Amino acid sequence: MGNTKILAEAKNLWMKLNLRGAILTSLSLQVFLIFFAPMRKRWSNRWFTILMWSAYLVADSVAVYAFGLIAKVQIVGGGTSDSEVDAYGDLLAFWAPFLLLHLGGPDTITAFALEDNELWRRHLLNLLFQLGTACYVFYQYLPSNKLTVPTVLVFIGGTIKYIERTRALYLASFSKFRGSLLPSVGFDRDSHAPIEMMQEPNIESRDAGEQNKTDLDDREVIITAFFHFTTFKGILVELPLHLSQMNESFEFFGRMITAKDAFRVIEAELNFFYDVLYTKAAVVQSPTGYLFRAISIGSVVTAFALFYVLNKHGFHEYDVRITYTLLLGAVGLEFVALGRLICSDWTIALLGRFKKHRIGSTFEKFLLKFKSERSPFALHILHARWSRSIFQYNLIDSSLRRSPRRPPTRIEKLLGLIPLGALFDDLKPGRVEPYSDKLRELIFDELKRKQLVARNFESKMEICAARGEWALEHSETEQDCTNLLPFVCDVDYDESLLLWHVATELCYNTDPDETRNDRVNSKVLSDYMLHLMIKRPDMMSAVGGYGEIRFRYTCDEMDEFISKNPSDGSKTKISKERACQSLLSGFSKVEPRLQEGKIIRSVLAKACALARVLQNIEKEKRWKITSEVWVELLGYAAIHCRPYNYAQQLSKGGELVTLVWLLMAQLGFYRHLRVAVSPETDRLLENT
Known part of the structure; x- marks a missing residue:
């Protein structure tokens, strides 16, 4: 009997240590991914790629494994005395939603490769299953749970993060991405608006301006890149473009612009492509995304405050430390994500629409100084776009x-x-x-x-x-x-x-x-x-x-x-x-x-x-x-x-050939160009 009791206690102790280790490992992987995932687009190192791939795969596996351990502890017991069972169970119910936060992943990486975007249905199924598991764990300790309100708040934040990731994968899947662009291709058949034809290049004016080339500032680079991104993103899925759609591009790259600025614009434009395909940018960078992100941050911060003022009598000191680690980690990850969101190229492109407002202009200048290569904070490294080596x-x-x-x-x-x-x-x-x-x-x-x-x-x-x-x-x-x-x-x-x-x-x-x-x-x-x-x-x-x-x-x-x-x-x-x-x-x-x-x-x-x-x-x-x-x-x-290969390469450090491809497309060297002779002819071609 004595040996059996010792083995049971050892088994329960191992289960508790295993659970704590899995949860802390899950948090560590999230910290690693949010800081190092952006580096993969500017560092084509095979060892680093393998490390990122391993962290990306293990992060989900560890979180799911921790969910399973929590459910198992509820069944076999946590190795605590009767007076500690309720307190430990309350903490287990509180820890479960943090795993939803982790499964939601950081904003800096939703997919490791393009193929991951096509698995959005699997992530949707996992979302429903893990939500059910978290609800089951929480239900087991009702109604006497001392952490009901903080648990619900973290649950809300975790659910939002997981939905963001699943939706980002869905929007970045090639079928959905292509389908979302189809209405904007060509022209409305019922519209009688004239089509702007491509004008002949004004060689004289360009040659005269060659001696007066001026460098673009960072704001002009980002705003111009965003404009071209919205115009040319169809080429990523081999959709046809009209010559008339390229007028702005012809004018920009044909006027007084240096080679350095041309490549800066192309790099910034590819950065928008990368964000849409491999991060949560397409979901977060919208009014609805901002609202839900505010709810998520507010929920996590409020949960931290409530736990801080809570009477922790009956909780094991080590478990309290783990809980504080999870809370601080969640709050820290949320604010790091918020900082990246505010300092992103998307924000500067958005502020470009409100340049007449003094507050927006002042904030924009601050962001540009913050991201500049001459910044005294040297934090521009965090926002570098692509590798400058081949x-x-x-x-x-x-x-x-x-x-x-x-x-x-x-x-x-x-x-x-x-x-x-x-x-x-x-x-x-x-x-x-x-x-x-x-x-x-x-x-x-x-x-x-x-x-x-x-x-x-x-x-x-x-x-x-x-x-x-x-x-x-x-x-x-x-x-x-x-x-x-x-x-x-x-x-x-x-x-x-x-x-x-x-x-x-x-x-x-x-x-x-x-x-x-x-x-x-x-x-x-x-x-x-x-x-x-x-x-x-x-x-x-x-x-x-x-x-x-x-x-x-x-x-x-x-x-x-x-x-x-x-x-x-x-x-x-x-x-x-x-x-x-x-x-x-x-x-x-x-x-x-x-x-x-x-x-x-x-x-x-x-x-x-x-x-x-x-x-x-x-x-x-x-x-x-x-x-x-x-x-x-x-x-x-x-x-x-194939553009699909370029899209794949964006997550592996980019290539000079990718920059050249996009630059050539915007100069008109694109194999899927369409010629519109007149509005009537164009509509006839579309009808046939």
């Missing part, structure tokens, strides 16, 4: 790292039986480079130059389909590039990308001039595009073709060539410069066949031929042409990737 991958570098090859050891052979190598390779941090102001200027100037040339719908679609040939035929250098056209016109896109990557690397390492901006920009874009093709094939799925297969064949030939050509008197390593010179001389007698039908093979020979053609061009013109081609290759990939 990943790099270089074919020759990877081959040199693998050289010289040696036979694998027995341990390596054993480890090779377990497919962990690829996993650890993916988790290694990749090489990154900042996308500098010069790179942004190159991209923006090239796209703007194309916009000025594309005066009608057909020319815009022609430029959308160009993958290097337009840049060669319309180079600003006025160089005859006829001998370069076969390297973009007679090969697939993925093969062309590999050709220009290797050729760029060969020219880069045999050209000692390190001060030329076009040379540096070409190198950065070259390595970035190869990173997309090899490490992010989902971003290149529409244009990738056999790129990965060609890449492997090319790597094998590169490895074989390097192993047969040691240099610099070293038997272990070959320098990169010497490797490039050896490649150019080693393949000098090889005549590459540009037309190979469906044969897939290494591109080294053709890349060396391309490099030799480029080297025959004057240096300044060579790197200008190369940079123009790389911008067009980047733009082609950006236009032809």
Whole structure:
């Protein structure tokens, strides 16, 4: 009997400790998520992504597990004496609604990936089930519960938070998101209002204003980004746009705006997209959302005050501390969420409508100073939008790292039986480079130059389909590039990308001039595009073709060539410069066949031929042409990737190609454009 009693007491003690630990763990995960979830859109680190994914999944599981423990304690007892049973039960009933708060999640993350939004029905079912569980726990301790009023208040706050999350998931599901935009697409068939046609670009006025470009302040960036977000959010679900809908965008990006400001606007606009898809912004940023958020905060704060003044006689001291921790955590999370809500871009965009009111203008100025990069509080870091760096991958570098090859050891052979190598390779941090102001200027100037040339719908679609040939035929250098056209016109896109990557690397390492901006920009874009093709094939799925297969064949030939050509008197390593010179001389007698039908093979020979053609061009013109081609290759990939993939990427740090895609769409380079000749014709087209 004695042993049985000891085991029962030990079991009850373990249950109590387990319950307390689960509740505190649930609170800790909420604190982690509210502060660190926003960082995932500006930090593309695999380890951090795994950590966020784990916290996102475990947070719900721990809260549900704690609910189960509370219900189990009610059945088997909590290991307390008869005089403490009622007090402990009252606390259990009070703790249950806090788990609803936790299941509602922080405002900074509702979905980890787009697929989570499609599971809103599951969350709705969980909401109903957990509400029922909380009500059952509360009912068990009525009517003698000393914490009835605080429990009801926290229950109200928790229910609101959970409903907010479920509704945010519902609104962000692609079917609902697309459906909500359909009424605003096109024009009312019964309306006889004239359609504003796209006007011809005023080249003279733009050129005259180029010398008077002014920087946009933070307020103008946010308000402009919000306007374009409301106009262009249909492109995220591939809805068609009229040319007339782009008039404002043409005017804004075509007037006196710098490349830096253009990218700032695009970054802010993508931030609105991110908030709608992955946070509670779509629910909270509305009059109804503000009302319910006020109720939620008021309920939690009032519950804290009531518990503070309550006579706590009969409660265990440790349980009281846990309750205070839960209350302080709930109040703290609510006020952190409120602070983020007030300081968000959404609030500044809303205040922009009331700029004539002095109070709104003063508050807006305070927020902008608070978020500014020059803020003395240094809190702008919390509101940073996107990473300002891009990943790099270089074919020759990877081959040199693998050289010289040696036979694998027995341990390596054993480890090779377990497919962990690829996993650890993916988790290694990749090489990154900042996308500098010069790179942004190159991209923006090239796209703007194309916009000025594309005066009608057909020319815009022609430029959308160009993958290097337009840049060669319309180079600003006025160089005859006829001998370069076969390297973009007679090969697939993925093969062309590999050709220009290797050729760029060969020219880069045999050209000692390190001060030329076009040379540096070409190198950065070259390595970035190869990173997309090899490490992010989902971003290149529409244009990738056999790129990965060609890449492997090319790597094998590169490895074989390097192993047969040691240099610099070293038997272990070959320098990169010497490797490039050896490649150019080693393949000098090889005549590459540009037309190979469906044969897939290494591109080294053709890349060396391309490099030799480029080297025959004057240096300044060579790197200008190369940079123009790389911008067009980047733009082609950006236009032809599905917007769904860009939406997925927003939660993983964003990509330069995403910024370019949105910028090109707002310059009119969008594959789903519609041309309205007249209101009558447009209505006829819609009826058919």
